[in-house]
Amino acid sequence: xxxxxxxxxxxxxxxxxxxxxxxxxxxxxxxxxxxxxxxxxxxxxxxxxxxxxxxxxxxxxxxxxxxxxxxxxxxxxxxxxxxxxxxxxxxxxxxxxxxxxxxxxxxxxxxxxxxxxxxxxxxxxxxxxxxxxxxxxxxxxxxxxxxxxxxxxxxxxxxxxxxxxxxxxxxxxxxxxxxxxxxxxxxxxxxxxxxxxxxxxxxxxxxxxxxxxxxxxxxxxxxxxxxxxxxxxxxxxxxxxxxxxxxxxxxxxxxxxxxxxxxxxxxxxxxxxxxxxxxxxxxxxxxxxxxxxxxxxxxxxxxxxxxxxxxxxxxxxxxxxxxxxxxxxxxxxxxxxxxxxxxxxxxxxxxxxxxxx
Amino acid sequence: xxxxxxxxxxxxxxxxxxxxxxxxxxxxxxxxxxxxxxxxxxxxxxxxxxxxxxxxxxxxxxxxxxxxxxxxxxxxxxxxxxxxxxxxxxxxxxxxxxxxxxxxxxxxxxxxxxxxxxxxxxxxxxxxxxxxxxxxxxxxxxxxxxxxxxxxxxxxxxxxxxxxxxxxxxxxxxxxxxxxxxxxxxxxxxxxxxxxxxxxxxxxxxxxxxxxxxxxxxxxxxxxxxxxxxxxxxxxxxxxxxxxxxxxxxxxxxxxxxxxxxxxxxxxxxxxxxxxxxxxxxxxxxxxxxxxxxxxxxxxxxxxxxxxxxxxxxxxxxxxxxxxxxxxxxxxxxxxxxxxxxxxxxxxxxxxxxxxx
DNA sequence: TTGAAAGCGCTAACAT
DNA sequence: ATGTTAGCGCTTTCAA
Numbered sequence: 001x002x003x004x005x006x007x008x009x010x011x012x013x014x015x016x017x018x019x020x021x022x023x024x025x026x027x028x029x030x031x032x033x034x035x036x037x038x039x040x041x042x043x044x045x046x047x048x049x050x051x052x053x054x055x056x057x058x059x060x061x062x063x064x065x066x067x068x069x070x071x072x073x074x075x076x077x078x079x080x081x082x083x084x085x086x087x088x089x090x091x092x093x094x095x096x097x098x099x100x101x102x103x104x105x106x107x108x109x110x111x112x113x114x115x116x117x118x119x120x121x122x123x124x125x126x127x128x129x130x131x132x133x134x135x136x137x138x139x140x141x142x143x144x145x146x147x148x149x150x151x152x153x154x155x156x157x158x159x160x161x162x163x164x165x166x167x168x169x170x171x172x173x174x175x176x177x178x179x180x181x182x183x184x185x186x187x188x189x190x191x192x193x194x195x196x197x198x199x200x201x202x203x204x205x206x207x208x209x210x211x212x213x214x215x216x217x218x219x220x221x222x223x224x225x226x227x228x229x230x231x232x233x234x235x236x237x238x239x240x241x242x243x244x245x246x247x248x249x250x251x252x253x254x255x256x257x258x259x260x261x262x263x264x265x266x267x268x269x270x271x272x273x274x275x276x277x278x279x280x281x282x283x284x285x286x287x288x289x290x291x292x293x294x295x296x297x298x299x300x301x302x303x304x305x306x307x308x309x310x311x312x313x314x315x316x317x318x319x320x321x322x323x324x325x326x327x328x329x330x331x332x333x334x335x336x337x338x339x340x341x342x343x344x345x346x347x348x349x350x351x352x353x354x355x356x357x
Numbered sequence: 358x359x360x361x362x363x364x365x366x367x368x369x370x371x372x373x374x375x376x377x378x379x380x381x382x383x384x385x386x387x388x389x390x391x392x393x394x395x396x397x398x399x400x401x402x403x404x405x406x407x408x409x410x411x412x413x414x415x416x417x418x419x420x421x422x423x424x425x426x427x428x429x430x431x432x433x434x435x436x437x438x439x440x441x442x443x444x445x446x447x448x449x450x451x452x453x454x455x456x457x458x459x460x461x462x463x464x465x466x467x468x469x470x471x472x473x474x475x476x477x478x479x480x481x482x483x484x485x486x487x488x489x490x491x492x493x494x495x496x497x498x499x500x501x502x503x504x505x506x507x508x509x510x511x512x513x514x515x516x517x518x519x520x521x522x523x524x525x526x527x528x529x530x531x532x533x534x535x536x537x538x539x540x541x542x543x544x545x546x547x548x549x550x551x552x553x554x555x556x557x558x559x560x561x562x563x564x565x566x567x568x569x570x571x572x573x574x575x576x577x578x579x580x581x582x583x584x585x586x587x588x589x590x591x592x593x594x595x596x597x598x599x600x601x602x603x604x605x606x607x608x609x610x611x612x613x614x615x616x617x618x619x620x621x622x623x624x625x626x627x628x629x630x631x632x633x634x635x636x637x638x639x640x641x642x643x644x645x646x647x648x649x650x651x652x653x654x655x656x657x658x659x660x661x662x663x664x665x666x667x668x669x670x671x672x673x674x675x676x677x678x679x680x681x682x683x684x685x686x687x688x689x690x691x692x693x694x695x696x697x698x699x700x701x702x703x704x705x706x707x708x709x710x711x712x713x714x
Numbered sequence: 715t716t717g718a719a720a721g722c723g724c725t726a727a728c729a730t
Numbered sequence: 731a732t733g734t735t736a737g738c739g740c741t742t743t744c745a746a
Contacts, residue, residue: 004498005418005475007739018717023741033715048496053473054420055739057411058722061362068455072440074635079436083429086457090467095474098425098455100443110447116410117452118362139405141361251639259640278431282608283616284641364723375733380725390731412723415738 006049015043026051057118065095066305067119069110071103071126075220075248076277077292081125081147084298092306094120103188103220105129115140121305123147128190129156143308145301148292150192155316157308159301162320163196163274166290167243169325169349170272171204173288174241176334179270180210183232183239185218185225185249194220194245197274201243214239218249225249229256233269240269241331247273247280247289254285254330270331276323286329296321325349363406372400383408414475422452423662424476426467428460428483432577432605433634434649438482438504441655449663451477460545460577462486472497478662480504485547486513500665502658505649507549512673514665516658519677520553520631523647524600526682526706527629528561530645531598533691536627537567540589540596542575542582542606551577551602554631558600571596575606582606586613590626597626598688604630604637604646611642611687627688633680643686653678682706 008022015022017036024030025040032040043049057063066089070078082098089096097119101110105128114122115136122137125147134156137144146158174182182205187194202213214235216228225244229252232239242257244250250273257263257271265271273280276291300319307314325347327338338345365379372379374393381387382397389397400406414420423446427435439455446453454476458467462485471479472493479494482504491513494501503515531539539562544551559570571592573585582601586609589596599614601607607630614620614628622628630637633648657676664671682704684695695702 005739008741009739019740020717020742021715024716027741031715036715048493050469050473050497052415052475052739053470054411054414054475055722056741058409058415058724058739059741061722063411065454073436076433076436079430079433079439082436082439082455083457086455090457095470096455097422098439098443098453100440100447112407113410113452116407118409118411136405140407255640279636283612362723365725366723376723377725377733378731381732384725388731393731409723412738413725415723415740416725418738 005052006047008049008051011040011043011047011049014047015039023051061118062120063095063118064093065097065117065119067097067099067114067117067122069099069101069106069114069122069124069127071101072220073100074222075126075246075275076279077148077246077248077275077294078126080277080294081298084294085123085302088298088302092302101127103127103191105133108133111136115142121145121309123301123305124149143305145305145308147297147301148193150318157304157316157318159297159304159319159321160193160196161290161292161297162322163193164200166274166292166323166325167197167200168204169347170243170274170290171201171208172349173325173327173334173337173347174243174270174272174331175205175208175210176337177241177270177332178334179241179332181214181237181239181241182210182212183214183216183242185216185228185232185242185244185253187218187220187245187249189217191220197243197245218245218252220246220249222248222252225252226256226260229253230260233257233261233263238269242269242271244271244273247275247277247287249273250287250289250330251279251285254287265330266332272331276326280326281328288326288328288331290325291323293321293323362409363404365406365408368397368400368404368406371404372396380408418475419477420452420475421450422454422474422476424454424456424471424474424479426456426458426463426471426479426481426484428458429577430457431579432483432603432632433636434505434603434605434632434651435483437634437651438655441651442480442659445655445659449659458484460484460548462490465490468493472499478502478666480658480662481506500662502662502665504654504658505550507675514661514673514675516654516661516676516678517550517553518647518649518654519679520550521557523631523649523680523682524554524557525561526704527600527631527647528558528565529706530682530684530691530694530704531600531627531629531688532562532565532567533694534598534627534689535691536598536689538571538594538596538598539567539569540571540573540599542573542585542589542599542601542610544575544577544602544606546574548577554600554602575602575609577603577606579605579609582609583613583617586610587617590614590618590620595626599626599628601628601630604632604634604644606630607644607646607687608636608642611644622687623689629688633683637683638685645683645685645688647682648680650678650680 024032150158218225218228273289280287327345381389507515575582575585630646637644684702
C-alpha cells in the first residue's frame with residue numbers, strides 16, 4: 001500500500017474535528033485552540049499527513065514556484081548562479097522549476113508548459129527572450145527577469161553586470177601595461193553581453209587612438225575560443241593582448257596559446273577574461289579578469305522579481321552591477337594602479353595616469 | 358489587467374461549447390469533432406488560454422514533477438549531471454523541481470516541502486539519505502533514486518559508477534608505471550563513493566605487497582585538497598603518486614604541487630583523479646582520471662525512477678556504471694597497456710603484465 | 715474557536 | 731460527439 005494519500009478528512013476524523021480545523025493548524029496565524037491543535041498535530045503525525053501544496057496552489061491562485069531557464073551549464077558562471085538562486089528562492093519560500101533551454105531562448109512549446117504551471121515568476125539566464133514571448137508573459141501576468149542579458153525593448157526587467165564599464169577598464173588596464181596590438185574573442189554576437197563588452201572595449205581603444213581591433217568569433221564555447229585564438233595568434237601581425245568575452249573562453253585561449261603554440265603568457269601575449277568564475281583563480285590559469293558578482297546579481301534579480309510579484313506598481317527596470325578588475329598573472333601588469341584589497345589585487349582605472357592614453 | 362486567469366469556461370462560452378469539450382481539445386486522444394476543435398482552439402488562442410497544470414495535477418493525483426536535490430555545485434560533475442537530468446526529464450514530459458541541500462542530505466523541513474508538492478519521484482545527487490527519510494518516502498509512495506551515492510540499507514535504488522573497479526585500475530596503472538609510495542586525498546569519509554574508491558585502491562595496493570598508504574582528508578573541497586596535498590608532499594617520505602577521490606580535488610592537488618611546491622607533474626609526483634569532469638581535459642591540467650559517464654548514469658537513474666513510478670512491481674536496485682581510465686599527462690605512463698580509443702587514450706588493466714604486482 | 719458550505723480549474727464517468 | 735454531474739484536496743467565507 002505504497003502511496004496512500006492521506007487527506008485532511010482522515011486527520012480530521014481521527015482527531016475528532018472538522019477539515020477546517022485541520023487546515024487552520026497548518027495555516028500560520030489562523031485562530032485555533034492550543035488543545036485542538038495538539039490533537040490535530042498528533043493525528044497528522046501518526047497518519048503521516050502533509051497538506052497538499054498542489055491543492056493549496058489551486059485555491060491561492062499562486063504556485064510559489066519560479067521558473068528558471070538556463071541556456072547552458074558548461075560555463076561555470078551558470079551553475080554558480082543557479083546555486084545561489086536556488087538558495088535565495090528557497091529561503092523566501094519559493095520552489096525552483098528548472099528548465100534547460102537553448103541560448104536562443106525557450107521554445108514556444110517549453111514556454112507553454114512553463115506558463116501552464118502558473119509559476120509566480122520567471123528568471124531567464126543566458127537566454128534571449130523574444131518580444132512575442134515577453135508579451136505572452138505580460139498577458140499571463142507572469143513577471144520576468146533576465147539575468148546576464150538585456151533586451152533593447154526595455155519593457156522587461158533585467159540584471160546585468162556593468163559590462164561597458166568593465167570592458168573599458170580592461171582596455172585601460174591593457175593600454176597602461178603598454179599593449180598596442182589587440183585581439184578580441186567574441187561571444188555570441190547577438191547577445192547584449194557580448195555587444196556591451198565588445199563595443200566598450202573598442203571605444204576605449206579608439207579613444208586612445210587605436211582603431212584596429214582584431215576580432216574572432218568564439219561563440220561562447222571553448223572549442224570556438226581555441227580556434228579563434230589560434231587564428232589570432234598565427235597571424236603575422238598577431239596581437240600582444242587578447243580580451244575574451246568571458247572566462248570560459250579565456251581559459252581555452254590560454255591553453256591554445258601556451259600549450260598548442262608554445263607562447264608564454266603574459267610575456268608573449270596577455271589574456272584577459274570576464275566573469276571571475278571559479279577556475280579563473282586556479283593557479284595554473286591565474287586569469288586576470290573582471291568579476292561578475294554572482295551574489296549581488298542574484299539578490300538583485302530576486303528582489304526585482306519579488307517586487308513585481310508583490311505589487312502591480314513595481315516598474316520594469318534594468319539593474320547594472322559593478323565588478324572589479326581582478327589582477328592575476330595572465331596579463332602584463334601596469335606599473336601603477338594595482339592595489340591589494342581584501343586578499344586580492346584589483347585595478348582602479350581612476351588611478352591610471354592621464355598620459356597612459 | 359495583468360494576470361487575468363483565463364479559465365476553460367470562458368473559452369467554452371466564446372466557442373459555444375461546454376467545458377468538457379474544451380478539456381477534450383487539450384487531451385491527446387480524446388474524441389472531438391474536428392470542426393468543434395477548430396472553434397475551441399481559435400477561442401483559446403484569442404483569449405490566451407492554457408490549461409492549468411496545477412488543477413490537472415490535482416485530479417490526476419500526480420504532478421509530473423521530479424524533485425532533484427543536489428548537494429553542491431562547485432564540482433563540475435554536478436552541473437553536468439543536472440544539465441542532462443533536466444533534458445532527459447523534460448523529454449519525458451516531467452518538470453524538474455530543484456533543491457539545493459547540504460551534502461548530509463535534505464533537512465526535515467526541506468523534505469516536508471518536497472513531499473508536500475506531491476512530486477512523482479525524487480533524485481538525490483551527492484547527498485545522503487537517512488533511513489528515516491527513506492521510510493517517509495516509501496510511506497508517501499514517492500520513489501527515490503540516489504545518484505553517486507549508495508546506502509548500506511539496500512532498500513533504496515541508486516546509480517553509481519563502478520568505483521571499486523575504477524579505483525583498482527588506478528592502483529594497477531600506478532603500479533605498472535613503477536610507483537611504490539602512494540598517497541590518497543580523501544573525500545568525505547562517510548560517503549559511499551569515497552569509501553569504495555579508497556578501500557579498493559588500498560586493497561589492490563595491498564595485493565601488490567604495499568601496505569602503506571599515506572592518507573589525508575580533502576573533504577571534497579579544493580581548499581581541503583590543497584592543504585592535504587601540501588601535507589602529503591612536504592613529508593620526508595613523500596609519496597611519488599597521489600590518488601585523489603575526485604577530479605575537483607585532483608586539480609587543486611596539481612596546483613599545490615606545481616605552483617606552491619614547484620614540483621613537476623608527473624616527473625616528481627603523479628596525480629590521478631576520478632570523474633573526468635570538463636576541466637580534467639583542459640591542457641593545463643591534462644588530468645589522468647577515471648571517467649564517471651554522466652549520460653549513462655543519468656539514463657540509468659531516470660530509467661530506474663520511471664520504472665518505479667510506472668509500476669509497483671519494479672524492485673529497488675543499485676546500478677553500477679563502468680568507466681574507462683583516461684590517460685593524459687598528470688601521471689607517469691606505464692610502458693604498456695595504454696591504447697588509443699575514439700580520440701583518447703585509455704588504460705586497460707587486463708593488459709597489465711602479471712609481474713607488475 | 716469551530717463547523718458547514720462553497721468553490722479554486724480542471725477532468726472523468728455517465729448520459730444523451 | 732457532446733453536455734451534465736461529481737469531485738480532486740484544500741482554504742475560506744459565513745454562521746454558530
